Amino acid sequence: MSIQQSGTQIVGQYALGLLLEICSHYGHHDETVKSGKWENNDDWCYWDYPMIELYGKTAGIIGLGRIGQATAKLLNALDMKVLAYDAYQSEAGAKLAEYVSLDELFAQSDVIFLHCPLFPETEGMINKENIAKMKDGVILINNSRGQLVVEQDLADALNSGKVYAAGLDVVSTEPIKGDNPLLKAKNCIITPHISWAAQASRQRIMDITVDNIKAFLDGNTVNRVNK
Known part of the structure; x- marks a missing residue:
């Protein structure tokens, strides 16, 4: 197992968690119940935001590596149609998602997940030109790299309603600037870059680091990045 694998499952889980919060607003409704709104409500239930059902909707994943595949498995369990764009297609990925062009993914997806690395060709890929190719009311989830997004363009799209909502665990400069x-x-929704931070994930990072050091001292280097 490499350090890159230490957070694979939890980062996929966190991406789905951001989406579920957008769809159902759990935190908000919990706060309203505890502030007395339900107790004093004339009806037996209420909701302050539209509830979004994910069943049958289309999710697009940009970057179908290990984390993208972990997210795809969760989306398949929700009976969503899963599309993917990746410069390097794999047999494992093809079992979880339908590979399409980037423009097709933008045009067809109700929800878009960013799970790709930050390269010169991906920096700022979520910009006003590409947002214009997306469905009206699309949801964007990014817990990969903040620099993938042109933040003013996304803010404008959120404020206009072109993008219904965004769930972000990363921004272009961290800590975030005021x-x-x-x-x-x-x-x-913005959280402080904590997708990876579950205790089990952090323990794996430490265990892998110790194993790598032991292997190096024994002359048996592993997880080398220059090969």
């Missing part, structure tokens, strides 16, 4: 336009954008 003038980041996403802080005041509509329907934007």
